[in-house]
Amino acid sequence: MAHISSADQTLTDVSRIASGRRSFAAQENGIALGPLDGRYRPAVAPLxxxxxxxxxxxxxxxxxxxxxxxxxxxxxxxxxxxxxxxxxxxxxxxxxxxxxxxxxxxxxxxxxxxxxxxxxxxxxxxxxxxxxxxxxxxxxxxxxTSEDINNLSYALGVKGAVQHVWLPAARTLSAKLHAIAEENRAVPMLSRTHGQPATPSTLGKEIAVLAYRLDRQLKRIENAEYLGKINGATGTYAAHYAAAPALDWQAISRSFVEGLGLSWNPLTTQIESHDWQAELYADIARFNRILHNLCTDIWSYISIGYFAQIPVPGATGSSTMPHKVNPIRFENAEANLEISSALLDTLASTLVTSRWQRDLTDSSSQRNIGVAFGHSLLAINNVLGGLGRLDTAEQVLAEDLDHNWEVLGEAIQTVMRAEALAGVPGMDDPYERLKDLTRGQRVDATRMREFVAELGLSQDAENRLHALTPGTYTGIAARLVDHLTD
The missing domain is CATH 1.10.275.10 (Fumarase/aspartase (N-terminal domain))
Structure with missing residues (x-):
């Protein structure tokens, strides 16, 4: 009997499995090739x-x-x-x-x-x-020419998708972030620059930063221009004037395009140049990337316990570890934002180039506009779902601050500089003295207050520093949230 190697056996097993499969290709029962038309269909159906x-x-x-x-x-x-x-x-x-x-x-x-x-x-x-x-x-x-119809049809479709589907979802997300920022505006939080303990902020202010960034992109997207043209095979109105030379075909073209609710592009080749699409897709991709930043930040806050996740009744976090509640909404959103942004980048770079008066690269590319929007919309919905199941763990935030009194080193050395300028003696080398006290080591409340008492500060400055804690060293972070409604 011939010996069958493990590799040959694997091939035999795969062949047997494949031969036993039923073909879905010939079945017209709605089986989808891609996830947007499959498992995620309900989330993106409006598009x-x-x-x-x-x-x-x-x-x-x-x-x-x-x-x-x-x-x-x-x-x-x-x-x-x-x-x-x-x-x-x-x-x-x-x-x-x-x-x-x-x-x-x-x-x-x-x-x-x-x-x-x-x-x-x-x-x-x-x-x-x-x-x-x-x-x-x-x-x-x-x-x-076909492109006279296509460019206007795509402009109408994209405009409708943005104004009636994507923007409402994005505005709902923005409103949710505004609410979270407002609710947590005064909740003190240890900041981390380079991943290391840094000057405290508030949780609300940090969420507000991301919300403000997203809102700027939404304003750009809300003001997007949707261009269109209808001027013939190479943009010269040649056929129009051959048939009816006495008419003002530019005026007819312009009134038609503007009557569709679009901006008239007076100067094109056979195709509308698609620059407006590239501009819009760049703004949406930038929105995606800022939202991706929010996802990674929220994911990280969850991992260190700043947010507690509210379990979904009946849901399973892990197939083997019953205790787990995974931040899957944010992870799913990250992946979909990356796919959407990559597609939008490709569309933006491809659509602005057409050989001479026309090539067909734009036609194939534009068939993927819905896919790019679909992954972005899916991500927005996932982020909304994730945000809706978060609770702020204020006790964890407070404990983290209390374990990092060394972050007051910045405040103390800055007060010492101000004291030196006011003529208070003994304020030499404030940065170096705080560096020696705090760099790479923990300092508790007692040691920090002893250090302040030994400095010889003016009474007013010493009183202010004695009253300061990591939880109160947040500057005007809470007031900065007001800029979301400016």
């Missing part, structure tokens, strides 16, 4: 109304329909009169009635056209006879 393939096609139809209405309303072409209110309503119903059957029909058309935007044109054309305007079929997609 599908704006950034999914179906949403993109619905917005393409909307742009095509509005362009037809706009051209007819402007009497842009000879023999074309404005559509009446009923005709306009029925045209717009093509958009509002876009459903699962519509998605399937459009997909069937695309199988024949092998072109997504052309499929949209034909989809609309099929419906004009029912509205009584079949003669306007040539007006669908009139003088347009």
């Amino acid at each position: 599908t109304d704006y950034l999914s393939e179906a949403a993109l096609n619905r917005d393409r139809i909307a742009v095509e329909v509005e362009w037809l209405i706009h051209l007819s309303s402007a009497s842009a072409l000879p023999g074309i009169s404005a559509l009446n209110a009923d005709q306009q309503e029925k045209l717009r119903a093509i958009v509002t009635e876009f459903d699962a059957d519509s998605i399937e029909e459009l997909a069937e058309i695309e199988k024949a056209t092998v072109h997504d935007v052309k499929a949209v044109e034909y989809y609309i054309g099929r419906r004009l006879a029912g509205i009584g305007i079949e003669q306007l079929k040539p007006l669908v997609h009139f003088a347009c």
Whole structure:
């Protein structure tokens, strides 16, 4: 009998396991390849109304329909009169009635056209006879290149996702952080610079720092500009003027784009240059990274006991260690923020470059916009969930401060400098004297007060330092939280 090596046996085992698996690829039962459409679907589902393939096609139809209405309303072409209110309503119903059957029909058309935007044109054309305007079929997609429709559709989708889904979630997170900062504004906390004990602050002030940073990014994102263009195959209006040379096509283009709620880009190649997207994605990626910083800080505060986690009833922290309550919400958020930021960075760097008048790299890249937003939204939801199950452990914070009286060394040597300037004798080398007392060693309350008493300070200065404790050496940290509402 031939000897079977352990490696060969492993291959045999893997082969047997693989051969016994049922194929999911042929099953149309909603099995997802990626986590956003699988286990995390409920958290990111609202984005599908704006950034999914179906949403993109619905917005393409909307742009095509509005362009037809706009051209007819402007009497842009000879023999074309404005559509009446009923005709306009029925045209717009093509958009509002876009459903699962519509998605399937459009997909069937695309199988024949092998072109997504052309499929949209034909989809609309099929419906004009029912509205009584079949003669306007040539007006669908009139003088347009695919990118005229796509750039506007993406702008509408991204704007909707930001304003109606991502920003509301981010604002809810900001409000939660404001509440935590306010609640803990006066709770003293030992700071750690380079991971070592440092001048105390308050827990509320430290949370406020991160909230303030996030709020700055939210203001930038709230003021984002969404650009669009509709100017033909290379941005020259060549086809427009060939068909109707007497018209002011720039004015028609501008009024149409602005009528969609977008900013008009007057100067492009075949594609809208996507600079606005790069700017927006950079701001969201920066928000992600600040939020990542918050996650790592909160995780660290949990690990040293500053926050206690409220267990979820029935939940398991570890498959083998029953006592554990893990900060998984923050860890999950970290991973998703990193994925989102990486995708946003890639989009921002890819979309600003297009060879000559057009290449197709932007088309493939933009199909991942929803993925980038999805991971960011998932992270925000996880952070909110994590923050909602935290309790401030004030006793732990107080004990930590009481074990680190050496942090008052900064206050004492600074008071000595002020005393020296006021002419009080014996205040030489204050920094060095405190360094000798405190560096690398613990100093308790008794020793620190003995040291202060031996300095020969003015009575007022000595009284102030005797009254000082690590828990009261927080400066105006509590008042600084007010800047969140400036």
